[in-house]
Amino acid sequence: MENTYGNFDDAAREYVITRPDTPLPWLNYLGQDDLFGLCTNTAGGYTFWRDARLRRLTRYRYNDVPYDSVGRYLYVRDGDTVWNPGWKPTKAPLDRYECRHGLGYTRILGGRNGVEVELLFFVPPGEDAEVWRTTVRNVGAEAKDLRLHSYVEFCFYEALNDMTNFQRTYSIGEVEVEPEDGAIYHTTEYRERRGHYTLFGCTREISGFDTSRDAFVGVHNGLHEAAVPFAGAATGSVAHGWNPVGSHQLDLRLEPGAEETFAFVLAYVEEGDAPKFERPGVAAKERGRALLARYRERGAVDEALTAVRTFWDGLLSGFQADCPDPHATRMLNTWNQAQCLATFNLSRSASFYETGIGRGMGFRDSNQDLLGFVHLIPDRARQRLLDLAGTQLADGTCFHQYQPLTKQGNAAVGGDFYDDHLWLVLSTCAYVKETGDVSVLDEPVGYADTPGSGESLLHHLETSIAYTLRHRGPHGLPLIGHADWNDCLNLNCFSTEPDESFQTAGDVAGSRAESVMIAGLYLYACREAAALYRHLGREDDAARLDGHHAEMLAAVEAHAWDGDWYVRAYDAAGEPVGSHVCDEGKIFVESQGWCVLGGAGRDNGRARRALESVHEYLFTEHGIVLVQPAYTRYHAELGEITSYPPGVKENAGVFCHSNTWITLAWCALGEGERALETYLAICPSAQEDVDTYRAEPYVYAQMIAGPDATVPGEAKNSWLTGTAAWTFVSLAQGILGVKPGYDGLEIDPCIPRDWPGFRVTRRFRGTVYEIAVSNPDGVSGGVRSLSVDGLPVDGNRIPLATGADTVSVDVVLG
Ligand code: BGC
Ligand code: NOJ
Numbered sequence: 132m133e134n135t136y137g138n139f140d141d142a143a144r145e146y147v148i149t150r151p152d153t154p155l156p157w158l159n160y161l162g163q164d165d166l167f168g169l170c171t172n173t174a175g176g177y178t179f180w181r182d183a184r185l186r187r188l189t190r191y192r193y194n195d196v197p198y199d200s201v202g203r204y205l206y207v208r209d210g211d212t213v214w215n216p217g218w219k220p221t222k223a224p225l226d227r228y229e230c231r232h233g234l235g236y237t238r239i240l241g242g243r244n245g246v247e248v249e250l251l252f253f254v255p256p257g258e259d260a261e262v263w264r265t266t267v268r269n270v271g272a273e274a275k276d277l278r279l280h281s282y283v284e285f286c287f288y289e290a291l292n293d294m295t296n297f298q299r300t301y302s303i304g305e306v307e308v309e310p311e312d313g314a315i316y317h318t319t320e321y322r323e324r325r326g327h328y329t330l331f332g333c334t335r336e337i338s339g340f341d342t343s344r345d346a347f348v349g350v351h352n353g354l355h356e357a358a359v360p361f362a363g364a365a366t367g368s369v370a371h372g373w374n375p376v377g378s379h380q381l382d383l384r385l386e387p388g389a390e391e392t393f394a395f396v397l398a399y400v401e402e403g404d405a406p407k408f409e410r411p412g413v414a415a416k417e418r419g420r421a422l423l424a425r426y427r428e429r430g431a432v433d434e435a436l437t438a439v440r441t442f443w444d445g446l447l448s449g450f451q452a453d454c455p456d457p458h459a460t461r462m463l464n465t466w467n468q469a470q471c472l473a474t475f476n477l478s479r480s481a482s483f484y485e486t487g488i489g490r491g492m493g494f495r496d497s498n499q500d501l502l503g504f505v506h507l508i509p510d511r512a513r514q515r516l517l518d519l520a521g522t523q524l525a526d527g528t529c530f531h532q533y534q535p536l537t538k539q540g541n542a543a544v545g546g547d548f549y550d551d552h553l554w555l556v557l558s559t560c561a562y563v564k565e566t567g568d569v570s571v572l573d574e575p576v577g578y579a580d581t582p583g584s585g586e587s588l589l590h591h592l593e594t595s596i597a598y599t600l601r602h603r604g605p606h607g608l609p610l611i612g613h614a615d616w617n618d619c620l621n622l623n624c625f626s627t628e629p630d631e632s633f634q635t636a637g638d639v640a641g642s643r644a645e646s647v648m649i650a651g652l653y654l655y656a657c658r659e660a661a662a663l664y665r666h667l668g669r670e671d672d673a674a675r676l677d678g679h680h681a682e683m684l685a686a687v688e689a690h691a692w693d694g695d696w697y698v699r700a701y702d703a704a705g706e707p708v709g710s711h712v713c714d715e716g717k718i719f720v721e722s723q724g725w726c727v728l729g730g731a732g733r734d735n736g737r738a739r740r741a742l743e744s745v746h747e748y749l750f751t752e753h754g755i756v757l758v759q760p761a762y763t764r765y766h767a768e769l770g771e772i773t774s775y776p777p778g779v780k781e782n783a784g785v786f787c788h789s790n791t792w793i794t795l796a797w798c799a800l801g802e803g804e805r806a807l808e809t810y811l812a813i814c815p816s817a818q819e820d821v822d823t824y825r826a827e828p829y830v831y832a833q834m835i836a837g838p839d840a841t842v843p844g845e846a847k848n849s850w851l852t853g854t855a856a857w858t859f860v861s862l863a864q865g866i867l868g869v870k871p872g873y874d875g876l877e878i879d880p881c882i883p884r885d886w887p888g889f890r891v892t893r894r895f896r897g898t899v900y901e902i903a904v905s906n907p908d909g910v911s912g913g914v915r916s917l918s919v920d921g922l923p924v925d926g927n928r929i930p931l932a933t934g935a936d937t938v939s940v941d942v943v944l945g
Pocket of ligand 1: 544618619634771780781
């Protein structure tokens with residue numbers, strides 16, 4: 132699908148942006164392991180090592196004017212003109228511009244007046260360095276004498292301090308420069324407690340450098356009129372205090388048709404056990420020099436780039452689909468999986484909308500994210516699971532967040548979110564189904580408040596279930612605490628103070644407010660846990676969980692049915708929320724999705740009725756809005772949800788994450804058309820009005836404004852959202868119905884009746900299953916026959932392959 136700004140190149144797994152003035156900066160991520168870069172289509176963004184708050188290497192000015200300021204800039208001086216291949220910051224008109232966001236890399240090509248410069252940014256696997264492969268071509272008829280100036284602005288590592296504490300930061304900046312080696316070292320605070328520095332080097336000979344921002348840019352200039360490139364000569368400035376930057380000057384002479392390729396390298400370096408200083412006051416730089424030298428070797432940069440491609444090809448080869456819907460196919464095969472990996476690496480920390488200082492890893496977020504990346508990186512998922520469980524307290528309470536660098540939980544946004552612990556049941560079961568690794572259940576994780584206690588992961592699951600059992604309200608439904616999944620439904624907050632956080636306001640100790648969504652989630656978790664116990668051969672425990680399920684189901688059916696849908700909650704006064712009796716906020720999406728997924732309303736018609744109500748009252752061309760009617764005034768008894776203007780975020784925006792539960796719920800009822808329609812409404816690749824939608828066409832957004840908003844259809848908060856994992860699950864396991872099970876893959880599709888079939892390649896426990904599904908009778912689901920390597924198999928489960936590399940599976944629906 133093409134729009135004014137670009138198009139997908141599916142074969143290359145790239146999104147191609149053909150003009151730089153996109154409706155918003157369109158972002159990509161660089162990096163696979165520890166070093167990550169945010170890179171926009173005009174080369175904006177920044178680089179950090181592991182933790183965007185504590186180890187930020189380059190600076191970014193969030194919400195600046197323009198939005199996307201500071202990045203990986205290269206100024207080209209050709210005669211009297213100065214331009215940038217990525218258009219910004221000079222915005223000098225380009226004869227040619229193309230940005231290709233690929234997996235783990237971004238390639239920007241800019242051309243002007245017979246010169247083309249291509250910048251390809253990536254992080255080699257296993258390396259703490261960002262490489263900018265740079266090619267300069269003379270595509271004109273005249274010889275060219277060009278001068279280039281690179282530019283990065285260093286960050287003093289702790290990003291919050293860096294942007295607030297100028298009385299200190301203006302005095303601490305230090306650099307060392309080795310011009311003969313093309314190397315600029317940012318060494319601020321190295322002299323005292325830091326064991327690391329940032330290297331910005333060039334593999335080609337340089338003719339000058341700058342490290343003082345005031346010298347390079349000029350005190351009264353913007354980056355678009357930076358003093359040095361416009362004046363034409365580097366000053367050799369060495370920063371002492373103020374703002375250290377890194378800039379190389381390079382002189383190139385290119386005959387017509389000639390080109391030159393070299394690289395800039397931006398690296399995070401720890402000298403480790405080596406002596407810290409090579410002379411008094413001079414940092415040891417052995418590792419930095421060696422790193423730069425490696426990329427000077429012929430072919431090294433291209434080899435490293437090949438390694439990035441190999442990494443991603445290997446990763447994605449584990450799941451590839453070919454189905455009649457081109458949007459679902461491309462999102463599944465490439466971008467949705469990339470987005471899932473981004474949520475693994477970054478949780479909700481660093482994006483265009485998240486500043487990298489605000490949030491650690493969310494407990495509920497990361498457990499849900501795992502559902503989308505467990506098939507990609509099962510080993511790392513295992514560790515993540517254990518890290519998460521390790522932040523749970525002995526009574527089942529979870530730290531809502533933890534810091535990636537220390538793995539310690541923090542209470543920065545409070546605790547008592549009474550859904551948190553239940554997501555651990557879902558993630559653990561997903562991991563075991565994917566890998567078959569039941570040993571994880573015995574891992575001695577222990578609890579955060581009883582160090583050394585060593586209780587197993589399975590113990591944590593029991594603690595989680597028990598927590599909900601213990602925290603129930605007057606209707607036998609789970610208490611909500613500060614909030615459940617919907618952070619903005621704050622039924623115990625009653626905040627009238629503009630300066631307090633909704634999430635931490637209010638005391639939940641004597642709370643009676645109940646959440647029907649948690650009830651549904653709990654129903655689902657009980658079923659998952661029961662199935663896990665059956666797999667372990669522990670029938671008594673499974674039966675106990677079935678009993679918990681039945682008991683909660685009875686409470687839901689007795690107290691949460693509103694006539695045409697499930698109520699969302701009971702507030703602190705015992706009044707229903709999301710009921711026909713309310714004057715606004717009569718119907719919510721979350722309780723419909725989770726009650727149906729948890730097994731409610733299946734034999735009394737309520738499940739179908741609830742979903743039909745979703746369709747009737749909440750479904751729109753932009754997706755399913757979270758609530759209707761939107762709240763038009765502030766209700767202290769409901770909290771932050773009513774603080775948002777109608778139609779955005781939780782107040783009747785299309786909160787995409789919750790749409791996926793409805794896709795899955797429709798699948799549970801066998802309605803393939805509805806399932807796909809629900810998906811396509813939020814699918815970025817299927818958006819036609821990109822000027823309204825504004826966000827990237829290749830990754831899901833958290834939110835699309837609903838019909839009540841001023842600009843319906845406008846998306847926000849792309850990339851780091853639970854939508855990524857859940858859309859992947861809803862497509863791969865819901866619609867296509869390829870479900871990891873304890874004893875093998877199960878095939879249970881729910882497709883539109885007019886699909887003739889589809890194919891899925893799925894790596895599962897070391898074997899690649901080539902699955903071909905045909906639909907001769909035009910049905911939505913139901914497996915009529917299944918054969919594995921030509922041999923018929925009863926039922927819809929593919930027996931686990933013993934030792935085979937590849938297995939071919941033919942499925943006929945009917
Ligand atoms: C947002 C929620 C988010 C919460 C995080 C709220 O303002 O609307 O989507 O989960 O902040 O703290
Ligand atoms: C975003 C938060 O990251 C997530 O934890 C929450 O569930 C949703 N917003 C809904 O409020």
